[in-house]
Amino acid sequence: MLDKDGIAKRIAREIKDGFYVNLGIGIPTLVANYIPAGINVELQSENGLLGMGPFPFEGEEDADLINAGKQTITTLPGSSIFDSALSFGMIRSQKIDLTILGAMEVSENGDIANWKIPGKMVKGMGGAMDLVASAKNIIVAMQHVNKAGESKLLPKCTLPLTGVNCIKKIVTELAVLDVLPGGGFKLIERAPGVSVDYIRQATTGKLFADDDVPEMIFD
């Protein structure tokens, strides 16, 4: 069973040389720490930056330079700054190759719910609806089950949707799964030591698994 860094590390292997990537808040942010050497990527922050660098050294924080999570960050050689409209313009026109974000629920047809829980204070969808509606390639990073022990991979989302038919791949502490074009989750890899049966029990949506699903490889 993977910890959050393990999920991030596994997702990092999906990033190809030359990719522009948007990382959501939470586990997706950790992915930046595991991008393999020799793979050149540029991170987009939807508040208006391409080429996001690491956190600044202490004392070098710049209030004018933050990411979409409002964290102080840095630029890198090749960075560019732009306004919010152009930022979402490049997202809508699919110039961002990969979006990685968290989710509360994903359905077997690729719907995602990650912004609103009825009865709780709603903070807003931020840029998530734009990202999931536009990206060519979206990977969800999340726990396989919620705190109540219920599967987050469902036949149909129960929470208000963020986007429909958009998620292509899910990486959890248990598994890597593809969302099949015709519907259903296809088990691609198991976390080390996790059985197909265990994953099946944790997955309420339709699960397709071959007899010999390989364990994840990390490098």
Next chain:
Amino acid sequence: MLDKDGIAKRIAREIKDGFYVNLGIGIPTLVANYIPAGINVELQSENGLLGMGPFPFEGEEDADLINAGKQTITTLPGSSIFDSALSFGMIRSQKIDLTILGAMEVSENGDIANWKIPGKMVKGMGGAMDLVASAKNIIVAMQHVNKAGESKLLPKCTLPLTGVNCIKKIVTELAVLDVLPGGGFKLIERAPGVSVDYIRQATTGKLFADDDVPEMIFD
């Protein structure tokens, strides 16, 4: 009867302090020479410049700095450069207070034809259709009659239209005329020495004239 500079000089009196103005090719370009002292205006060139200055001194031409007529020009303090989409964005959102352009025909309901003569080589409308469709305030600078002696102020345009219901004022070598909201040309001023009857004869469209139409004043 006015010459081209006279028409330009009369139009210049319509420009108010603080106006952003777009000047078309031909007589409108001359208007820049007659803007009264103490009136601050900024000229927009729709290829991407606000704050257009005069022609450069000989030897100081810059191939990268031209106006919409492809003439070498200069910038002024306060100038800004932008791309073509933003340029027409500010035109469409009516940030340009006044557009002055030439015409082949204007109809009594404010339609304008100035881009195409059937049977002749058509060069294109350039930015004219955008300008006439968007501007709050449009003044046409033109000769009252064409080379064949026919009126250019008509009940209805005979040439392909550039825009509909958009012209507010016309200044010719003979007169200043408003286009009335309900249709028809209202004679506002006569060129020095030109009679109302003379103007009436040169105007095929409906003309409204008071008994004592004043002569133009130039300063």
Next chain:
Amino acid sequence: MINKVVSGADEAISDIENGNTLMLGGFGLCGIPENCITALVKKGVKDLTCISNNAGVDDFGIGLMLQKRQVKKMISSYVGENAEFERQLLSGELEVELIPQGTLATRCMASGYGMPAIFTPAGVGTEVAEGKEVRNFNGKDYLMEYAFDADFAIVKAWKGDTAGNLIFRSTSRNFNPVMAMAGKITIAEVEELVEAGELDPDHIHTPGVFVHRIFQGANYEKRIEQRTVRTKN
């Protein structure tokens, strides 16, 4: 050159009235018009509709206006951590319209570009789409969203000149340029106001034609919401 300079925030916002719709630039607390917000709190103008990506924090940014109950409605994409905001929302004192961040930015841009409506795929199939026209282009569904219609846009830039031209610094640019284009009246506060001619025309982000009033602000706090650092090895 058309001079846009006013004496300060108080003059700049003097004609903002109860019930007006304001756009306020900034993302989180980054690039917000601090001086104008202070002046709006001082003026005490009420029943405002505020279009802004976020709603500030309890004691800074739009949060200061919320504390004084000046805001009737917020139109935002994310309202963050703000206890007073949450209290007013749950008690029904405050109306909130949450819209996707890209839709928010593009509806501002549409206004500045004179486009009455735009199409975006954001929100298709979700509750955001309720009551909206859906249109298919090339096999993909889009929502038609309308340009905003704001009485005032209030933005904050790094540098500006007397002609109203603006230059933003780093990610404090965010929503400021698109909102600057979208106000019936646009007010810009800047950290440094220079004479026309001192800014390179090629570096200007917002041409002065969009800006109606400009002044040099004072005492910028530029508070950091999430101070994240690394340590040198």
Next chain:
Amino acid sequence: MINKVVSGADEAISDIENGNTLMLGGFGLCGIPENCITALVKKGVKDLTCISNNAGVDDFGIGLMLQKRQVKKMISSYVGENAEFERQLLSGELEVELIPQGTLATRCMASGYGMPAIFTPAGVGTEVAEGKEVRNFNGKDYLMEYAFDADFAIVKAWKGDTAGNLIFRSTSRNFNPVMAMAGKITIAEVEELVEAGELDPDHIHTPGVFVHRIFQGANYEKRIEQRTVRTKN
């Protein structure tokens, strides 16, 4: 940093094929991709649809491609003074679609911004409106116009870096930034190519994400179409 540098114009345009649709930046002869046009003439690729505000002059710019009969169709707002253009047009060898300049620019922008269509009042009530959807917003009629779909966009910038970021100089900016955003493949030629990190991120007009190939051009003629001057008193 993602490196976008190619060896030169020949490599940059090597996969442009007969029948492709190209966007070419520039206004008149100002800011046109001179090196790529030369390479396209040399390559002899044919049956091109060219989206460009103008069509060059007889012996410069797109005029050079017209001379070689490489252009099947021009989509422009104004085709200026060009005898060979006129001859081909009148003889029916060349197809021409004239559209308003703002519509041209905005259809490029729409493509770069992922908006399938936009609304503009330009051309309402004229022959430009024929066959197009007219829609009324707030009492005013607008035409719905579609985003362009171009195989390649070819632009010319002043400076660029190895990551594909572009800075334009003065009014040679014109259509270049909006076309740079709109190509399936975008090729940028620059007068000066620098290392990533040498350009101020706040000064970049076109972020590198939109640019697929970049190279430093050579021998820029930058011809002036209308040399207008005044004399010192």
